Amino acid sequence: MQTEMRVNWFPGHMAKTRRILTERIRLVDAVIEVADARLPKSSRNPDLAKLARDKASALILNKADLADAQETDRWVSFYNKIYNKTTPCIAYDSAHGKVSPLLAVIDTIAKPIVERYKSRGMAKTVRVMVTGIPNVGKSTLINRLAGKMIAQAEDRPGVTRATRWIKISDYLELLDTPGMLMPKIEDTAAGKRLAYVGTIKDGILETEELAEYLLRDLMNLVPSAVLERYHLPSHYADSPSLLELAAIGRGFLLSGGRLNLERAAAVVLDEFRAGVLGRVTLEKAEL
Ligand SMILES: Nc1nc2c(ncn2[C@@H]2O[C@H](COP(=O)(O)OP(=O)(O)O)[C@@H](O)[C@H]2O)c(=O)[nH]1
Ligand SMILES: [Mg+2]
Incomplete structure:
Protein backbone atom coordinates (compact mmCIF):
# COMPACT_ATOMS: atom_id res chain seq x y z
CA MET A 1 0.00 0.00 0.00
CA GLN A 2 2.92 2.33 0.60
CA THR A 3 4.71 1.68 -2.67
CA GLU A 4 2.86 4.16 -4.86
CA MET A 5 3.68 7.00 -2.47
CA ARG A 6 7.41 6.43 -2.95
CA VAL A 7 7.14 6.95 -6.66
CA ASN A 8 9.57 9.55 -7.88
CA TRP A 9 7.86 11.82 -10.31
CA PHE A 10 10.52 11.92 -12.96
CA PRO A 11 9.22 12.97 -16.38
CA GLY A 12 9.15 9.48 -17.92
CA HIS A 13 7.04 8.23 -15.06
CA MET A 14 4.70 11.19 -15.26
CA ALA A 15 4.19 10.66 -18.97
CA LYS A 16 3.49 6.97 -18.45
CA THR A 17 1.07 7.60 -15.58
CA ARG A 18 -0.82 10.05 -17.74
CA ARG A 19 -0.88 7.63 -20.67
CA ILE A 20 -2.33 4.85 -18.52
CA LEU A 21 -4.95 7.21 -17.13
CA THR A 22 -5.88 8.47 -20.58
CA GLU A 23 -6.34 4.87 -21.77
CA ARG A 24 -8.52 4.02 -18.79
CA ILE A 25 -10.68 7.11 -19.17
CA ARG A 26 -11.33 6.08 -22.76
CA LEU A 27 -12.97 2.87 -21.47
CA VAL A 28 -15.61 4.59 -19.34
CA ASP A 29 -18.66 6.83 -19.50
CA ALA A 30 -18.17 8.47 -16.10
CA VAL A 31 -15.27 9.40 -13.83
CA ILE A 32 -15.39 9.54 -10.03
CA GLU A 33 -12.68 11.90 -8.81
CA VAL A 34 -11.53 11.27 -5.26
CA ALA A 35 -9.89 14.12 -3.34
CA ASP A 36 -8.87 14.57 0.29
CA ALA A 37 -11.40 16.62 2.31
CA ARG A 38 -8.51 18.07 4.35
CA LEU A 39 -7.03 19.48 1.12
CA PRO A 40 -9.99 20.05 -1.18
CA LYS A 41 -7.93 22.13 -3.58
CA SER A 42 -4.37 20.78 -3.65
CA SER A 43 -5.39 17.11 -3.63
CA ARG A 44 -7.05 17.63 -7.00
CA ASN A 45 -5.16 17.76 -10.26
CA PRO A 46 -6.83 20.30 -12.56
CA ASP A 47 -5.52 18.40 -15.59
CA LEU A 48 -8.24 15.81 -15.00
CA ALA A 49 -10.89 18.25 -16.18
CA LYS A 50 -9.21 18.25 -19.59
CA LEU A 51 -8.46 14.53 -19.71
CA ALA A 52 -12.07 13.65 -18.84
CA ARG A 53 -13.84 16.61 -20.43
CA ASP A 54 -16.28 14.53 -22.47
CA LYS A 55 -17.22 12.26 -19.53
CA ALA A 56 -19.79 12.57 -16.79
CA SER A 57 -18.06 13.24 -13.49
CA ALA A 58 -18.55 13.45 -9.73
CA LEU A 59 -16.22 14.73 -7.02
CA ILE A 60 -15.83 12.90 -3.72
CA LEU A 61 -14.21 14.77 -0.82
CA ASN A 62 -13.03 11.66 0.94
CA LYS A 63 -11.61 11.21 4.45
CA ALA A 64 -14.29 13.66 5.60
CA ASP A 65 -14.05 11.99 9.02
CA LEU A 66 -10.59 13.63 9.36
CA ALA A 67 -11.65 17.08 8.14
CA ASP A 68 -13.49 19.89 9.91
CA ALA A 69 -17.20 19.24 9.31
CA GLN A 70 -18.15 22.89 8.75
CA GLU A 71 -15.26 23.49 6.37
CA THR A 72 -16.27 20.37 4.45
CA ASP A 73 -19.84 21.69 4.14
CA ARG A 74 -18.45 24.93 2.76
CA TRP A 75 -16.29 23.13 0.25
CA VAL A 76 -19.16 20.90 -0.90
CA SER A 77 -21.34 24.00 -1.41
CA PHE A 78 -18.50 25.78 -3.16
CA TYR A 79 -17.93 23.00 -5.67
CA ASN A 80 -21.63 22.39 -6.24
CA LYS A 81 -22.03 26.08 -6.91
CA ILE A 82 -19.12 26.50 -9.32
CA TYR A 83 -19.96 23.29 -11.19
CA ASN A 84 -23.66 24.12 -11.15
CA LYS A 85 -24.48 20.43 -10.49
CA THR A 86 -22.76 19.19 -13.66
CA THR A 87 -20.13 17.58 -11.43
CA PRO A 88 -21.94 16.80 -8.19
CA CYS A 89 -19.75 16.91 -5.11
CA ILE A 90 -20.25 15.02 -1.85
CA ALA A 91 -18.25 14.49 1.33
CA TYR A 92 -17.49 10.89 2.14
CA ASP A 93 -15.63 8.60 4.51
CA SER A 94 -14.69 5.50 2.57
CA ALA A 95 -13.18 3.84 5.61
CA HIS A 96 -16.46 3.81 7.56
CA GLY A 97 -19.28 5.28 5.45
CA LYS A 98 -22.37 3.53 4.12
CA VAL A 99 -22.27 2.86 0.41
CA SER A 100 -25.69 4.39 -0.39
CA PRO A 101 -24.71 8.10 -0.70
CA LEU A 102 -21.87 7.08 -2.98
CA LEU A 103 -24.12 4.96 -5.18
CA ALA A 104 -26.66 7.78 -5.23
CA VAL A 105 -24.17 10.30 -6.59
CA ILE A 106 -22.91 7.83 -9.21
CA ASP A 107 -26.50 7.18 -10.17
CA THR A 108 -27.13 10.91 -10.60
CA ILE A 109 -24.41 11.23 -13.20
CA ALA A 110 -25.21 7.88 -14.86
CA LYS A 111 -28.97 8.49 -15.24
CA PRO A 112 -28.74 10.92 -18.18
CA ILE A 113 -26.50 8.45 -20.02
CA VAL A 114 -28.94 5.60 -19.40
CA GLU A 115 -31.86 7.79 -20.55
CA ARG A 116 -30.03 8.85 -23.67
CA TYR A 117 -29.54 5.24 -24.70
CA LYS A 118 -33.07 4.28 -23.68
CA SER A 119 -34.49 6.97 -25.96
CA ARG A 120 -32.74 5.18 -28.82
CA GLY A 121 -34.15 1.87 -27.68
CA MET A 122 -30.88 0.63 -26.19
CA ALA A 123 -30.19 -0.76 -22.76
CA LYS A 124 -26.57 0.11 -22.10
CA THR A 125 -24.36 -0.58 -19.14
CA VAL A 126 -22.75 2.59 -17.83
CA ARG A 127 -19.06 2.14 -17.07
CA VAL A 128 -17.45 4.09 -14.28
CA MET A 129 -13.92 4.51 -12.96
CA VAL A 130 -12.34 6.02 -9.86
CA THR A 131 -9.39 8.38 -10.12
CA GLY A 132 -7.28 10.70 -7.98
CA ILE A 133 -3.80 11.37 -6.66
CA PRO A 134 -2.06 8.80 -4.37
CA ASN A 135 -3.37 8.11 -0.88
CA VAL A 136 -6.75 9.85 -1.15
CA GLY A 137 -8.58 6.53 -0.63
CA LYS A 138 -9.29 5.38 -4.18
CA SER A 139 -8.77 1.67 -3.47
CA THR A 140 -10.71 1.85 -0.22
CA LEU A 141 -13.60 3.49 -2.05
CA ILE A 142 -13.58 0.88 -4.82
CA ASN A 143 -13.61 -1.88 -2.22
CA ARG A 144 -16.54 -0.21 -0.52
CA LEU A 145 -18.49 -0.05 -3.78
CA ALA A 146 -17.55 -3.62 -4.60
CA GLY A 147 -18.59 -4.78 -1.14
CA LYS A 148 -15.36 -6.69 -0.76
CA MET A 149 -11.61 -6.39 -1.06
CA ILE A 150 -10.75 -6.13 -4.72
CA ALA A 151 -8.58 -3.12 -5.43
CA GLN A 152 -5.07 -3.24 -4.12
CA ALA A 153 -2.21 -0.87 -4.79
CA GLU A 154 -2.03 -1.94 -8.41
CA ASP A 155 -2.67 1.54 -9.67
CA ARG A 156 0.99 2.39 -9.86
CA PRO A 157 2.79 2.99 -13.08
CA GLY A 158 4.38 -0.01 -14.67
CA VAL A 159 1.85 -2.52 -13.35
CA THR A 160 -0.53 -3.58 -16.05
CA ARG A 161 -3.04 -6.38 -16.08
CA ALA A 162 -6.39 -7.34 -17.53
CA THR A 163 -9.26 -4.92 -17.17
CA ARG A 164 -11.95 -6.19 -14.84
CA TRP A 165 -15.41 -4.79 -14.27
CA ILE A 166 -17.40 -4.99 -11.06
CA LYS A 167 -21.18 -4.84 -11.33
CA ILE A 168 -22.40 -2.32 -8.75
CA SER A 169 -26.05 -2.01 -9.86
CA ASP A 170 -28.37 -3.21 -12.63
CA TYR A 171 -26.76 -0.90 -15.15
CA LEU A 172 -23.50 0.26 -13.50
CA GLU A 173 -20.10 -1.34 -13.89
CA LEU A 174 -17.00 -0.14 -12.08
CA LEU A 175 -13.42 -0.56 -13.24
CA ASP A 176 -11.70 -2.54 -10.47
CA THR A 177 -8.47 -0.54 -10.75
CA PRO A 178 -8.29 3.18 -10.06
CA GLY A 179 -6.68 5.62 -12.45
CA MET A 180 -3.78 7.35 -10.81
CA LEU A 181 -3.15 11.06 -11.24
CA MET A 182 0.08 12.78 -10.26
CA PRO A 183 -0.30 15.45 -7.63
CA LYS A 184 0.00 18.89 -9.13
CA ILE A 185 2.07 21.00 -6.77
CA GLU A 186 1.11 24.62 -7.37
CA ASP A 187 3.54 26.12 -4.84
CA THR A 188 5.73 25.22 -1.87
CA ALA A 189 2.90 25.67 0.61
CA ALA A 190 0.66 23.27 -1.30
CA GLY A 191 3.58 20.82 -1.49
CA LYS A 192 3.92 20.94 2.28
CA ARG A 193 0.23 20.32 2.81
CA LEU A 194 0.36 17.32 0.47
CA ALA A 195 3.32 16.02 2.45
CA TYR A 196 1.50 16.51 5.79
CA VAL A 197 -1.29 14.17 4.70
CA GLY A 198 1.22 11.64 3.35
CA THR A 199 0.74 12.02 -0.40
CA ILE A 200 4.32 12.91 -1.12
CA LYS A 201 6.83 10.84 0.76
CA ASP A 202 10.09 11.67 -0.91
CA GLY A 203 9.56 15.37 -0.63
CA ILE A 204 12.08 18.12 -0.71
N1 LIG B 1 -9.90 8.00 8.06
C1 LIG B 1 -10.03 7.61 6.79
N2 LIG B 1 -9.06 6.86 6.21
C2 LIG B 1 -9.23 6.49 4.93
C3 LIG B 1 -10.37 6.83 4.17
N3 LIG B 1 -10.23 6.32 2.93
C4 LIG B 1 -9.05 5.68 2.91
N4 LIG B 1 -8.44 5.77 4.11
C5 LIG B 1 -7.09 5.26 4.47
O1 LIG B 1 -6.15 6.02 3.71
C6 LIG B 1 -5.07 5.19 3.28
C7 LIG B 1 -4.93 5.23 1.77
O2 LIG B 1 -6.08 4.62 1.20
P1 LIG B 1 -6.02 3.91 -0.24
O3 LIG B 1 -7.40 3.43 -0.55
O4 LIG B 1 -4.91 2.94 -0.29
O5 LIG B 1 -5.65 5.18 -1.15
P2 LIG B 1 -5.28 5.22 -2.71
O6 LIG B 1 -3.79 5.38 -2.76
O7 LIG B 1 -5.96 6.47 -3.23
O8 LIG B 1 -5.79 3.98 -3.35
C8 LIG B 1 -5.37 3.80 3.83
O9 LIG B 1 -4.69 3.66 5.05
C9 LIG B 1 -6.88 3.83 4.06
O10 LIG B 1 -7.28 2.96 5.07
C10 LIG B 1 -11.39 7.64 4.81
O11 LIG B 1 -12.40 8.03 4.23
N5 LIG B 1 -11.15 7.98 6.11
MG1 LIG C 1 -4.69 2.40 -4.18
Whole structure:
Protein backbone atom coordinates (compact mmCIF):
# COMPACT_ATOMS: atom_id res chain seq x y z
CA MET A 1 0.00 0.00 0.00
CA GLN A 2 2.92 2.33 0.60
CA THR A 3 4.71 1.68 -2.67
CA GLU A 4 2.86 4.16 -4.86
CA MET A 5 3.68 7.00 -2.47
CA ARG A 6 7.41 6.43 -2.95
CA VAL A 7 7.14 6.95 -6.66
CA ASN A 8 9.57 9.55 -7.88
CA TRP A 9 7.86 11.82 -10.31
CA PHE A 10 10.52 11.92 -12.96
CA PRO A 11 9.22 12.97 -16.38
CA GLY A 12 9.15 9.48 -17.92
CA HIS A 13 7.04 8.23 -15.06
CA MET A 14 4.70 11.19 -15.26
CA ALA A 15 4.19 10.66 -18.97
CA LYS A 16 3.49 6.97 -18.45
CA THR A 17 1.07 7.60 -15.58
CA ARG A 18 -0.82 10.05 -17.74
CA ARG A 19 -0.88 7.63 -20.67
CA ILE A 20 -2.33 4.85 -18.52
CA LEU A 21 -4.95 7.21 -17.13
CA THR A 22 -5.88 8.47 -20.58
CA GLU A 23 -6.34 4.87 -21.77
CA ARG A 24 -8.52 4.02 -18.79
CA ILE A 25 -10.68 7.11 -19.17
CA ARG A 26 -11.33 6.08 -22.76
CA LEU A 27 -12.97 2.87 -21.47
CA VAL A 28 -15.61 4.59 -19.34
CA ASP A 29 -18.66 6.83 -19.50
CA ALA A 30 -18.17 8.47 -16.10
CA VAL A 31 -15.27 9.40 -13.83
CA ILE A 32 -15.39 9.54 -10.03
CA GLU A 33 -12.68 11.90 -8.81
CA VAL A 34 -11.53 11.27 -5.26
CA ALA A 35 -9.89 14.12 -3.34
CA ASP A 36 -8.87 14.57 0.29
CA ALA A 37 -11.40 16.62 2.31
CA ARG A 38 -8.51 18.07 4.35
CA LEU A 39 -7.03 19.48 1.12
CA PRO A 40 -9.99 20.05 -1.18
CA LYS A 41 -7.93 22.13 -3.58
CA SER A 42 -4.37 20.78 -3.65
CA SER A 43 -5.39 17.11 -3.63
CA ARG A 44 -7.05 17.63 -7.00
CA ASN A 45 -5.16 17.76 -10.26
CA PRO A 46 -6.83 20.30 -12.56
CA ASP A 47 -5.52 18.40 -15.59
CA LEU A 48 -8.24 15.81 -15.00
CA ALA A 49 -10.89 18.25 -16.18
CA LYS A 50 -9.21 18.25 -19.59
CA LEU A 51 -8.46 14.53 -19.71
CA ALA A 52 -12.07 13.65 -18.84
CA ARG A 53 -13.84 16.61 -20.43
CA ASP A 54 -16.28 14.53 -22.47
CA LYS A 55 -17.22 12.26 -19.53
CA ALA A 56 -19.79 12.57 -16.79
CA SER A 57 -18.06 13.24 -13.49
CA ALA A 58 -18.55 13.45 -9.73
CA LEU A 59 -16.22 14.73 -7.02
CA ILE A 60 -15.83 12.90 -3.72
CA LEU A 61 -14.21 14.77 -0.82
CA ASN A 62 -13.03 11.66 0.94
CA LYS A 63 -11.61 11.21 4.45
CA ALA A 64 -14.29 13.66 5.60
CA ASP A 65 -14.05 11.99 9.02
CA LEU A 66 -10.59 13.63 9.36
CA ALA A 67 -11.65 17.08 8.14
CA ASP A 68 -13.49 19.89 9.91
CA ALA A 69 -17.20 19.24 9.31
CA GLN A 70 -18.15 22.89 8.75
CA GLU A 71 -15.26 23.49 6.37
CA THR A 72 -16.27 20.37 4.45
CA ASP A 73 -19.84 21.69 4.14
CA ARG A 74 -18.45 24.93 2.76
CA TRP A 75 -16.29 23.13 0.25
CA VAL A 76 -19.16 20.90 -0.90
CA SER A 77 -21.34 24.00 -1.41
CA PHE A 78 -18.50 25.78 -3.16
CA TYR A 79 -17.93 23.00 -5.67
CA ASN A 80 -21.63 22.39 -6.24
CA LYS A 81 -22.03 26.08 -6.91
CA ILE A 82 -19.12 26.50 -9.32
CA TYR A 83 -19.96 23.29 -11.19
CA ASN A 84 -23.66 24.12 -11.15
CA LYS A 85 -24.48 20.43 -10.49
CA THR A 86 -22.76 19.19 -13.66
CA THR A 87 -20.13 17.58 -11.43
CA PRO A 88 -21.94 16.80 -8.19
CA CYS A 89 -19.75 16.91 -5.11
CA ILE A 90 -20.25 15.02 -1.85
CA ALA A 91 -18.25 14.49 1.33
CA TYR A 92 -17.49 10.89 2.14
CA ASP A 93 -15.63 8.60 4.51
CA SER A 94 -14.69 5.50 2.57
CA ALA A 95 -13.18 3.84 5.61
CA HIS A 96 -16.46 3.81 7.56
CA GLY A 97 -19.28 5.28 5.45
CA LYS A 98 -22.37 3.53 4.12
CA VAL A 99 -22.27 2.86 0.41
CA SER A 100 -25.69 4.39 -0.39
CA PRO A 101 -24.71 8.10 -0.70
CA LEU A 102 -21.87 7.08 -2.98
CA LEU A 103 -24.12 4.96 -5.18
CA ALA A 104 -26.66 7.78 -5.23
CA VAL A 105 -24.17 10.30 -6.59
CA ILE A 106 -22.91 7.83 -9.21
CA ASP A 107 -26.50 7.18 -10.17
CA THR A 108 -27.13 10.91 -10.60
CA ILE A 109 -24.41 11.23 -13.20
CA ALA A 110 -25.21 7.88 -14.86
CA LYS A 111 -28.97 8.49 -15.24
CA PRO A 112 -28.74 10.92 -18.18
CA ILE A 113 -26.50 8.45 -20.02
CA VAL A 114 -28.94 5.60 -19.40
CA GLU A 115 -31.86 7.79 -20.55
CA ARG A 116 -30.03 8.85 -23.67
CA TYR A 117 -29.54 5.24 -24.70
CA LYS A 118 -33.07 4.28 -23.68
CA SER A 119 -34.49 6.97 -25.96
CA ARG A 120 -32.74 5.18 -28.82
CA GLY A 121 -34.15 1.87 -27.68
CA MET A 122 -30.88 0.63 -26.19
CA ALA A 123 -30.19 -0.76 -22.76
CA LYS A 124 -26.57 0.11 -22.10
CA THR A 125 -24.36 -0.58 -19.14
CA VAL A 126 -22.75 2.59 -17.83
CA ARG A 127 -19.06 2.14 -17.07
CA VAL A 128 -17.45 4.09 -14.28
CA MET A 129 -13.92 4.51 -12.96
CA VAL A 130 -12.34 6.02 -9.86
CA THR A 131 -9.39 8.38 -10.12
CA GLY A 132 -7.28 10.70 -7.98
CA ILE A 133 -3.80 11.37 -6.66
CA PRO A 134 -2.06 8.80 -4.37
CA ASN A 135 -3.37 8.11 -0.88
CA VAL A 136 -6.75 9.85 -1.15
CA GLY A 137 -8.58 6.53 -0.63
CA LYS A 138 -9.29 5.38 -4.18
CA SER A 139 -8.77 1.67 -3.47
CA THR A 140 -10.71 1.85 -0.22
CA LEU A 141 -13.60 3.49 -2.05
CA ILE A 142 -13.58 0.88 -4.82
CA ASN A 143 -13.61 -1.88 -2.22
CA ARG A 144 -16.54 -0.21 -0.52
CA LEU A 145 -18.49 -0.05 -3.78
CA ALA A 146 -17.55 -3.62 -4.60
CA GLY A 147 -18.59 -4.78 -1.14
CA LYS A 148 -15.36 -6.69 -0.76
CA MET A 149 -11.61 -6.39 -1.06
CA ILE A 150 -10.75 -6.13 -4.72
CA ALA A 151 -8.58 -3.12 -5.43
CA GLN A 152 -5.07 -3.24 -4.12
CA ALA A 153 -2.21 -0.87 -4.79
CA GLU A 154 -2.03 -1.94 -8.41
CA ASP A 155 -2.67 1.54 -9.67
CA ARG A 156 0.99 2.39 -9.86
CA PRO A 157 2.79 2.99 -13.08
CA GLY A 158 4.38 -0.01 -14.67
CA VAL A 159 1.85 -2.52 -13.35
CA THR A 160 -0.53 -3.58 -16.05
CA ARG A 161 -3.04 -6.38 -16.08
CA ALA A 162 -6.39 -7.34 -17.53
CA THR A 163 -9.26 -4.92 -17.17
CA ARG A 164 -11.95 -6.19 -14.84
CA TRP A 165 -15.41 -4.79 -14.27
CA ILE A 166 -17.40 -4.99 -11.06
CA LYS A 167 -21.18 -4.84 -11.33
CA ILE A 168 -22.40 -2.32 -8.75
CA SER A 169 -26.05 -2.01 -9.86
CA ASP A 170 -28.37 -3.21 -12.63
CA TYR A 171 -26.76 -0.90 -15.15
CA LEU A 172 -23.50 0.26 -13.50
CA GLU A 173 -20.10 -1.34 -13.89
CA LEU A 174 -17.00 -0.14 -12.08
CA LEU A 175 -13.42 -0.56 -13.24
CA ASP A 176 -11.70 -2.54 -10.47
CA THR A 177 -8.47 -0.54 -10.75
CA PRO A 178 -8.29 3.18 -10.06
CA GLY A 179 -6.68 5.62 -12.45
CA MET A 180 -3.78 7.35 -10.81
CA LEU A 181 -3.15 11.06 -11.24
CA MET A 182 0.08 12.78 -10.26
CA PRO A 183 -0.30 15.45 -7.63
CA LYS A 184 0.00 18.89 -9.13
CA ILE A 185 2.07 21.00 -6.77
CA GLU A 186 1.11 24.62 -7.37
CA ASP A 187 3.54 26.12 -4.84
CA THR A 188 5.73 25.22 -1.87
CA ALA A 189 2.90 25.67 0.61
CA ALA A 190 0.66 23.27 -1.30
CA GLY A 191 3.58 20.82 -1.49
CA LYS A 192 3.92 20.94 2.28
CA ARG A 193 0.23 20.32 2.81
CA LEU A 194 0.36 17.32 0.47
CA ALA A 195 3.32 16.02 2.45
CA TYR A 196 1.50 16.51 5.79
CA VAL A 197 -1.29 14.17 4.70
CA GLY A 198 1.22 11.64 3.35
CA THR A 199 0.74 12.02 -0.40
CA ILE A 200 4.32 12.91 -1.12
CA LYS A 201 6.83 10.84 0.76
CA ASP A 202 10.09 11.67 -0.91
CA GLY A 203 9.56 15.37 -0.63
CA ILE A 204 12.08 18.12 -0.71
CA LEU A 205 11.72 18.35 3.03
CA GLU A 206 13.26 16.28 5.79
CA THR A 207 10.79 14.73 8.21
CA GLU A 208 11.89 17.02 11.03
CA GLU A 209 11.52 20.11 8.91
CA LEU A 210 8.12 18.93 7.73
CA ALA A 211 6.94 18.28 11.29
CA GLU A 212 8.12 21.73 12.35
CA TYR A 213 6.08 23.35 9.56
CA LEU A 214 3.09 21.18 10.43
CA LEU A 215 3.22 22.20 14.10
CA ARG A 216 3.35 25.86 13.07
CA ASP A 217 0.40 25.48 10.72
CA LEU A 218 -1.56 23.56 13.34
CA MET A 219 -0.89 26.31 15.88
CA ASN A 220 -2.91 28.57 13.58
CA LEU A 221 -5.72 26.07 13.09
CA VAL A 222 -6.09 24.13 16.36
CA PRO A 223 -3.77 25.81 18.90
CA SER A 224 -5.30 24.36 22.04
CA ALA A 225 -5.14 20.79 20.70
CA VAL A 226 -1.42 21.26 19.91
CA LEU A 227 -0.59 22.93 23.22
CA GLU A 228 -2.30 20.15 25.12
CA ARG A 229 -1.10 17.19 23.08
CA TYR A 230 2.57 18.20 23.10
CA HIS A 231 2.61 19.95 26.48
CA LEU A 232 4.05 23.12 25.01
CA PRO A 233 5.14 25.73 27.56
CA SER A 234 3.61 29.21 27.67
CA HIS A 235 6.69 30.76 26.06
CA TYR A 236 6.34 28.57 22.96
CA ALA A 237 6.08 31.62 20.67
CA ASP A 238 9.65 32.69 21.54
CA SER A 239 11.11 29.32 20.63
CA PRO A 240 12.78 28.81 17.24
CA SER A 241 11.56 25.19 17.26
CA LEU A 242 8.13 23.91 18.21
CA LEU A 243 9.38 20.40 17.46
CA GLU A 244 12.02 20.71 20.19
CA LEU A 245 9.38 21.88 22.63
CA ALA A 246 7.14 18.98 21.61
CA ALA A 247 10.02 16.52 22.12
CA ILE A 248 10.58 17.96 25.58
CA GLY A 249 6.87 18.01 26.34
CA ARG A 250 6.40 14.40 25.38
CA GLY A 251 9.69 13.24 26.87
CA PHE A 252 11.25 12.02 23.63
CA LEU A 253 14.85 11.82 24.80
CA LEU A 254 17.89 9.88 23.73
CA SER A 255 20.37 8.44 26.20
CA GLY A 256 22.42 11.30 27.58
CA GLY A 257 19.36 13.54 27.54
CA ARG A 258 19.57 14.75 23.95
CA LEU A 259 16.21 15.36 22.29
CA ASN A 260 14.94 12.62 20.00
CA LEU A 261 13.70 14.92 17.26
CA GLU A 262 13.41 12.12 14.75
CA ARG A 263 10.95 10.32 17.01
CA ALA A 264 9.09 13.56 17.80
CA ALA A 265 8.71 14.34 14.08
CA ALA A 266 7.42 10.86 13.28
CA VAL A 267 4.91 11.06 16.13
CA VAL A 268 3.69 14.55 15.16
CA LEU A 269 3.10 13.45 11.55
CA ASP A 270 1.51 10.12 12.51
CA GLU A 271 -0.79 11.72 15.05
CA PHE A 272 -1.94 14.39 12.63
CA ARG A 273 -2.56 11.82 9.88
CA ALA A 274 -4.55 9.64 12.27
CA GLY A 275 -6.74 12.57 13.34
CA VAL A 276 -5.47 12.58 16.93
CA LEU A 277 -5.44 16.41 16.97
CA GLY A 278 -9.05 16.51 15.92
CA ARG A 279 -10.66 17.14 12.58
CA VAL A 280 -8.54 19.63 10.65
CA THR A 281 -9.03 21.14 7.18
CA LEU A 282 -5.84 22.67 5.83
CA GLU A 283 -7.42 24.76 3.05
CA LYS A 284 -10.29 27.19 3.39
CA ALA A 285 -13.13 27.38 0.91
CA GLU A 286 -13.37 30.68 -0.95
CA LEU A 287 -17.09 31.20 -0.37
N1 LIG B 1 -9.90 8.00 8.06
C1 LIG B 1 -10.03 7.61 6.79
N2 LIG B 1 -9.06 6.86 6.21
C2 LIG B 1 -9.23 6.49 4.93
C3 LIG B 1 -10.37 6.83 4.17
N3 LIG B 1 -10.23 6.32 2.93
C4 LIG B 1 -9.05 5.68 2.91
N4 LIG B 1 -8.44 5.77 4.11
C5 LIG B 1 -7.09 5.26 4.47
O1 LIG B 1 -6.15 6.02 3.71
C6 LIG B 1 -5.07 5.19 3.28
C7 LIG B 1 -4.93 5.23 1.77
O2 LIG B 1 -6.08 4.62 1.20
P1 LIG B 1 -6.02 3.91 -0.24
O3 LIG B 1 -7.40 3.43 -0.55
O4 LIG B 1 -4.91 2.94 -0.29
O5 LIG B 1 -5.65 5.18 -1.15
P2 LIG B 1 -5.28 5.22 -2.71
O6 LIG B 1 -3.79 5.38 -2.76
O7 LIG B 1 -5.96 6.47 -3.23
O8 LIG B 1 -5.79 3.98 -3.35
C8 LIG B 1 -5.37 3.80 3.83
O9 LIG B 1 -4.69 3.66 5.05
C9 LIG B 1 -6.88 3.83 4.06
O10 LIG B 1 -7.28 2.96 5.07
C10 LIG B 1 -11.39 7.64 4.81
O11 LIG B 1 -12.40 8.03 4.23
N5 LIG B 1 -11.15 7.98 6.11
MG1 LIG C 1 -4.69 2.40 -4.18
